[in-house]
Amino acid sequence: MTARPSHWTRLAPLFLFFLFPLAARTLRFGVIGDSGTGDRSQQAVARAMESHQQQQPWKFVLMLGDNVYESGNPDDFNRKFKQVYQPLRAAGVEFHATLGNHDRRHSKSRHGLAQVEDSAFGYVGRRDEYVYVPLPSSNGKALARFLCLNSDAWIEELENGRVPQTRLAQLRDWLQQSGQYRWNIVFFHHTLYSFVQKGFFGLHGHGPATELRQVLEPLFAEAKVDAVLSGHEHFYMKVRPQHGIHYFISGGAGRIRHGAELHHPQVEFAAETLHFMDFELSENELKYAAISDRGEVIHSGTILK
Secondary structure (H helix, E strand, O other): OOOOOOHHHHHHHHHHHHHOOOHHHOEEEEEEOOOOOOOHHHHHHHHHHHHHHHHOOOOEEEEOOOOOOOOOOHHHHHHHHHOOOHHHHHOOOEEEEOOOHHHHOOHHHOOOHHHHOOHHHOOHHHOOOEEEOOOOEEOOEEEEEEEEOOHHHHHHHHHOOOOOHHHHHHHHHHHOOHHHEEEEEEEOOOOOOOOEOEEOOEEOOOOOOHHHHHHHHHHHHHOOOOEEEEOOOOOEEEEEEEOOEEEEEEOOOOOOOOOEOOOOOOEEEEEOOOEEEEEEEOOOEEEEEEEEOOOOEEEEEEEEO
């Protein structure tokens, strides 16, 4: 005879929800940038990600561009992305990417469209710019919203003396809805703030995309965007808040470039090491950590809402 569930058994899930309400309102995710080398460095970071995720599971991983070096050739998708992160994907971790400049170079990439159309990269609606809203909710609002932009396409237009009006109108429409979400986070490849050393032959890094910053930052500040995540520079950097916005650079999931201004007054912390990032969002806190390919926390902190 099959035993009927007790009164407690039926009520237990509801009781646990009210007993531990914050657990039901927590969102954990990973972040990687400039990952797609296909070499030992990328593999080392991926293995560290697997170990970390087993202890503190992620719902998804954001990819900050240059997902497939050197040119975004679709022939490299398996070796430099799908196979490397297969254990994470098999565990149910979703990936949601943005395009980097290296993802749009090969003729087969079709300016990145080949990657956008491949469901494994998680471009929502198969569009190069999209909104991603994962559960859970908080006091009637979605806990977090993630806005993906194609910064390389923006810069391409700006360098030709044009503002991408269609993209700009879409972004403004998205940002007008920011009040519906507890946290608003934007991610794209190029950095609006980056502090790199100057050498005899120029900068030891890309430096900030200042023209793009002039267009985007006033919109972000007005909409009270909480954080902006970028790659492009091959190191980790947490910039001190600018106009109330927290800027992160995470571009060390596949290769490292030396030259970060480690002691610049606008730099909260920087490190030239292979790494990925771990984020945990709750109603009133955004906890972050940069973790090396050896699984060591190299920087961490908490942003209060």
